Amino acid sequence: MVDIKLLNSAADNMRILTLAMVEQSKSGHPGGAMGGADFVNVLYSRFLNYDPSDPHWINRDRFFLDPGHMSPMLYSVLLLAGKYEMEDIRNFRQWGSVTSGHPEVDFERGVENTSGPLGQGHTMAVGAAIAERFLCARFGEWMSHKIYTFISDGGIQEEISQGAGRIAGTLGLHNLIMFYDSNNIQLSTKVDEVTNEDVAMKYKSWNWNVITIDGNNAQQIIDALTQANQEKERPTLIIGKTIMGKGCIAADGSSMEGKTSTHGQPVSAAGVCVNSTVKNLGGDPENQFRVFPEVESLYAKRAEELIKIAAKKKAEQAEWAKNNPALAQKLEKFFDKKAPLVDYEKIEQKANQSTRAASATVLSALAKEVENMIVSSADLSNSDKTDGFLKNTKAIVRGDFSGAFLQAGVSELTMACIMNGIALHGGIIAACGTFLVFSDYMKPACRMSALMQLPVIYVWSHDAFRVGEDGPTHQPVEHEAQIRLLEHLKNHSGKNSMLALRPADVQETTVAWKMAMENRDTPTALILSRQNITDVPAVSGNRYKEALSAQKGAYIVKKSKRTPDVVLIASGSEVSTLFEGAALLEERKNLNIQIVSAPSEGLFRTQSKEYQEEVLPFETPVFGLTAGVPVTLLGLVGADGMVWGLNHFGYSAPADILDKKFGFTGENIYEQVCEFLGE
Numbered sequence: 001m002v003d004i005k006l007l008n009s010a011a012d013n014m015r016i017l018t019l020a021m022v023e024q025s026k027s028g029h030p031g032g033a034m035g036g037a038d039f040v041n042v043l044y045s046r047f048l049n050y051d052p053s054d055p056h057w058i059n060r061d062r063f064f065l066d067p068g069h070m071s072p073m074l075y076s077v078l079l080l081a082g083k084y085e086m087e088d089i090r091n092f093r094q095w096g097s098v099t100s101g102h103p104e105v106d107f108e109r110g111v112e113n114t115s116g117p118l119g120q121g122h123t124m125a126v127g128a129a130i131a132e133r134f135l136c137a138r139f140g141e142w143m144s145h146k147i148y149t150f151i152s153d154g155g156i157q158e159e160i161s162q163g164a165g166r167i168a169g170t171l172g173l174h175n176l177i178m179f180y181d182s183n184n185i186q187l188s189t190k191v192d193e194v195t196n197e198d199v200a201m202k203y204k205s206w207n208w209n210v211i212t213i214d215g216n217n218a219q220q221i222i223d224a225l226t227q228a229n230q231e232k233e234r235p236t237l238i239i240g241k242t243i244m245g246k247g248c249i250a251a252d253g254s255s256m257e258g259k260t261s262t263h264g265q266p267v268s269a270a271g272v273c274v275n276s277t278v279k280n281l282g283g284d285p286e287n288q289f290r291v292f293p294e295v296e297s298l299y300a301k302r303a304e305e306l307i308k309i310a311a312k313k314k315a316e317q318a319e320w321a322k323n324n325p326a327l328a329q330k331l332e333k334f335f336d337k338k339a340p341l342v343d344y345e346k347i348e349q350k351a352n353q354s355t356r357a358a359s360a361t362v363l364s365a366l367a368k369e370v371e372n373m374i375v376s377s378a379d380l381s382n383s384d385k386t387d388g389f390l391k392n393t394k395a396i397v398r399g400d401f402s403g404a405f406l407q408a409g410v411s412e413l414t415m416a417c418i419m420n421g422i423a424l425h426g427g428i429i430a431a432c433g434t435f436l437v438f439s440d441y442m443k444p445a446c447r448m449s450a451l452m453q454l455p456v457i458y459v460w461s462h463d464a465f466r467v468g469e470d471g472p473t474h475q476p477v478e479h480e481a482q483i484r485l486l487e488h489l490k491n492h493s494g495k496n497s498m499l500a501l502r503p504a505d506v507q508e509t510t511v512a513w514k515m516a517m518e519n520r521d522t523p524t525a526l527i528l529s530r531q532n533i534t535d536v537p538a539v540s541g542n543r544y545k546e547a548l549s550a551q552k553g554a555y556i557v558k559k560s561k562r563t564p565d566v567v568l569i570a571s572g573s574e575v576s577t578l579f580e581g582a583a584l585l586e587e588r589k590n591l592n593i594q595i596v597s598a599p600s601e602g603l604f605r606t607q608s609k610e611y612q613e614e615v616l617p618f619e620t621p622v623f624g625l626t627a628g629v630p631v632t633l634l635g636l637v638g639a640d641g642m643v644w645g646l647n648h649f650g651y652s653a654p655a656d657i658l659d660k661k662f663g664f665t666g667e668n669i670y671e672q673v674c675e676f677l678g679e
């Protein structure tokens with residue numbers, strides 16, 4: 001028998017905690033969280049399977065929150081689940097507390113994702129659901145689990161929900177269950193003032209199983225979740241009609257429910273009487289930070305059940321492992337977070353190719369050697385050359401997740417968020433590609449990869465104006481500099497939050513991929529050329545070995561015989577242009593030239609001062625060449641240096657014409673360097 005009164009009491013308890021948290025911190029979003037409490041309470045007290053003593057259990061159900069502003073709802077249910085202390089709840093939004101304004105991923109405490117930018121949380125859930133299906137296809141249904149997610153009006157309105165809804169439906173992700181907290185209130189307006197779409201119809205058209213309920217009715221929530229758990233073909237959307245600020249009343253006892261004013265400020269500021277509301281919800285106004293005894297025992301009982309459920313599932317796993325030792329070993333390897341062992345030197349590169357083609361060569365080797373990798377492209381796989389991977393696998397499709405390539409369709413932001421979700425789920429390396437110019441469509445997700453310290457690999461090809469005839473819409477100029485800003489931004493572990501690599505030739509591309517695969521701490525960007533590049537000459541005869549120095553972020557690719565008169569520095573294809581310029585400077589002016597390839601300034605700046613000084617000797621003038629905005633290299637050339645770059649949009653014309661028009665020729669480098677040195 002379901003004790004609905006008890007469930008309601010637990011939800012009311014969460015509402016009081018939510019209200020109290022926001023009152024105490026004098027900031028936050030109480031209204032929506034109070035309305036959504038019934039759903040999360042039913043989910044956590046009856047459906048969500050996890051092991052209370054093993055937060056990293058790989059087969060736990062996941063809960064992905066989309067509206068991070070509803071953090072008090074998550075914190076209060078996780079308090080009941082024993083993941084937070086009441087002191088944490090009291091310190092909501094304060095310096096040093098573990099209850100930040102918007103939740104930050106914290107597996108130990110049951111927070112599966114960082115949320116705040118609306119729309120991304122539920123898209124990460126789609127990624128996690130893909131990961132779950134990918135793993136079950138390889139190891140068996142015994143490891144199946146559910147991915148739950150909670151979305152609000154804001155997430156539904158964000159454009160990314162189109163991509164997430166389409167992909168989840170197309171792939172038939174029946175392991176995905178999404179609750180839509182539909183309270184008709186958002187921040188500035190009522191929802192029906194900005195949209196009149198039929199959300200149920202929209203999701204149905206994407207092949208979702210849609211159930212509409214009263215989202216504050218515990219029994220209806222139980223029934224919907226039961227039905228959703230039985231669904232075998234489609235993702236489920238439970239549209240829960242909820243009440244913003246549920247339980248709020250004014251001093252005179254009149255209702256304060258359903259008001260926009262309770263969305264984003266302490267309810268007292270919206271005219272709600274806190275004491276009357278706490279009483280109305282069955283609490284003690286003098287003691288608001290409290291768990292009702294009956295609620296405590298509800299969650300204690302659930303914890304006992306969960307321990308049994310997890311123990312049973314783990315016993316099943318042990319039995320499976322006994323009978324399938326090789327597979328069990330593989331599964332362990334999938335989740336060990338270590339970089340896969342690949343002999344990168346053995347990968348044969350054709351000389352003088354574009355770095356996107358070199359990337360394809362590496363990817364086709366990875367497809368054979370790394371079984372726990374998903375590569376995706378936003379409908380450009382044959383141009384961004386992620387098709388190198390596809391060549392040796394197949395696309396993931398509805399009902400068959402044995403492939404490892406995700407055709408994301410034209411939806412760059414969705415794709416990137418899905419990659420974050422795959423990485424959050426664990427067990428799988430995620431990489432995705434498109435043109436560098438469209439990184440603009442992905443930045444919100446890249447920023448979240450960086451903040452969450454997820455090792456997602458971004459493959460961005462067509463890295464310069466040499467896209468040529470496609471014209472300025474397709475010619476990245478300021479993009480590399482924007483991506484590199486994340487190299488300047490430290491994550492919460494004190495490391496550069498992104499590793500951005502722009503390799504100079506085919507072997508450096510192999511090394512860049514090696515670095516990306518071995519970087520398990522942060523996202524990596526691979527910025528690749530469309531056009532062929534003349535290889536950097538190997539001094540020792542083994543260019544791969546020399547290119548390994550790229551692991552220091554920047555390194556000398558051409559030493560001068562005597563003390564250099566000038567250092568020429570670039571990344572990517574511009575390095576080969578520097579070689580052309582250097583030949584002219586040596587021949588005509590007898591200058592001593594040192595050339596540096598700098599695939600990552602951020603990484604270079606983490607090297608010892610001695611090494612940095614060796615590469616860029618103080619006192620020696622530095623000239624930089626970049627197809628991006630000059631600021632891309634400003635930090636490397638220093639205050640007295642000079643950068644030749646682009647400070648304008650590109651134009652539509654063949655690439656070689658643009659090279660000449662924009663001065664990306666050996667001859668112009670010669671002239672610019674002469675002028676710079678006063679020669």
Ligand SMILES: Cc1ncc(C[n+]2csc(CCOP(=O)(O)OP(=O)(O)O)c2C)c(N)n1
Nearest residue numbers: 032069116117118152153154185186187263
């Ligand atoms: C991408 C993004 N844009 C804007 C915001 C700011 N914001 C936070 S909540 C909110 C309103 C969302 O309303 P809804 O999702 O209905 O939440 P509820 O009012 O039910 O709490 C907005 C615009 C955000 N967090 N993320």
